[in-house]
Amino acid sequence: MWHTEICMIDEILKELEQVQTENDLTAFHKNYLSKTGKLTMMMAGLKDLSPEQRAEAGKRYNELKRAVEIEFFKKQAFLKEQAVNEKLKNDPLIDITRPAINELQGTLHPITHLTRKVSEICRSMGFLIVDGNEVVTEFENFDAVNVPADHPARDMQDTFWLTNGKLLKTQTSALQHEILKKYGPVVSAIFPGRCYRNEATDASHEFSFFQCEGMMVGKDISIANLIYIMKTILSGIYGKEIEVRLRPGYFPFVEPGFELDASCPFCGGKGCSVCKQSGWIEFCGCGMIHGNVLKMAGVNPEEYQGFAFGFGLTRMAMMQYAVNDVRLFNSGNLEFLRGIKR
Numbered sequence: 001m002w003h004t005e006i007c008m009i010d011e012i013l014k015e016l017e018q019v020q021t022e023n024d025l026t027a028f029h030k031n032y033l034s035k036t037g038k039l040t041m042m043m044a045g046l047k048d049l050s051p052e053q054r055a056e057a058g059k060r061y062n063e064l065k066r067a068v069e070i071e072f073f074k075k076q077a078f079l080k081e082q083a084v085n086e087k088l089k090n091d092p093l094i095d096i097t098r099p100a101i102n103e104l105q106g107t108l109h110p111i112t113h114l115t116r117k118v119s120e121i122c123r124s125m126g127f128l129i130v131d132g133n134e135v136v137t138e139f140e141n142f143d144a145v146n147v148p149a150d151h152p153a154r155d156m157q158d159t160f161w162l163t164n165g166k167l168l169k170t171q172t173s174a175l176q177h178e179i180l181k182k183y184g185p186v187v188s189a190i191f192p193g194r195c196y197r198n199e200a201t202d203a204s205h206e207f208s209f210f211q212c213e214g215m216m217v218g219k220d221i222s223i224a225n226l227i228y229i230m231k232t233i234l235s236g237i238y239g240k241e242i243e244v245r246l247r248p249g250y251f252p253f254v255e256p257g258f259e260l261d262a263s264c265p266f267c268g269g270k271g272c273s274v275c276k277q278s279g280w281i282e283f284c285g286c287g288m289i290h291g292n293v294l295k296m297a298g299v300n301p302e303e304y305q306g307f308a309f310g311f312g313l314t315r316m317a318m319m320q321y322a323v324n325d326v327r328l329f330n331s332g333n334l335e336f337l338r339g340i341k342r
């Protein structure tokens with residue numbers, strides 16, 4: 001019985017070999033491989049066999065059908081390529097010797113580039129990367145991060161208030177509350193984003209800029225953890241060992257609060273124009289999260305502690321790429337963007 005089928009397959013393959021056009025190939029498919037094709041019908045005939053015969057014959061038929069299909073696809077690809085080559089040879093409108101059009105290549109915006117770099121480093125340490133809203137409530141932006149009711153930062157002059165009573169976030173800290181409530185009490189997250197201040201613009205002030213906030217909350221989190229994480233982030237960004245030092249600083253949402261300085265990555269601490277010859281650059285504000293901030297988000301400060309830090313991505317980009325006018329980042333000036341070596 002097998003012998004007959006093998007002969008049959010040989011004939012089918014020979015027939016396929018003779019196929020020269022796409023039309024013939026379609027006819028071949030209809031004749032053998034389609035739903036009503038001979039090979040498919042042969043499979044359907046298996047139901048008349050005994051169970052043992054059916055198993056063995058089924059396997060064999062499948063192999064034969066597969067062998068024909070493989071040759072069919074090869075032939076199909078061959079005919080397609082032949083058609084393309086014919087077209088290229090004979091179509092007078094296609095000139096394959098013409099040089100390709102030199103397409104302009106886009107690049108990432110320098111702030112996007114830095115944001116991704118920081119995110120990558122933090123993700124490798126298990127931090128969540130959270131993308132928050134730009135429109136927040138007064139509670140989230142001020143009250144929830146312990147900004148006193150009479151604090152000058154709340155001044156109407158400094159904030160873009162919306163007609164619905166909400167505002168454009170003035171600091172990435174505005175997301176602390178939401179993140180603590182959503183992921184807390186044990187959470188490590190950074191939240192880079194755009195902030196807004198209602199102020200006159202000049203070379204060092206812009207009404208819209210980028211910050212990156214981060215926090216780590218859990219049991220027994222201490223200032224030592226803060227120092228280690230900041231050193232790791234900074235060393236990762238600059239690709240070299242960076243030292244950090246803390247000075248006392250005041251931010252309403254941390255207690256104790258610090259200003260963190262980093263050893264100047266541009267001169268290695270010897271002194272240069274970026275660090276104003278001091279060997280250190282002021283990098284960010286940070287500290288242990290204030291008990292009130294934790295409490296307001298439903299986290300018990302007796303049980304959990306954490307640190308928070310926030311630095312300017314825009315400011316970092318200015319230092320990194322020696323840009324002396326902050327307004328250039330939002331300008332859409334392609335010449336400026338192309339000139340930056342990322």
Ligand SMILES: [Zn+2]
Pocket residue numbers: 264265266267268269270271272273274275276277279280
């Ligand atoms: Zn320096």
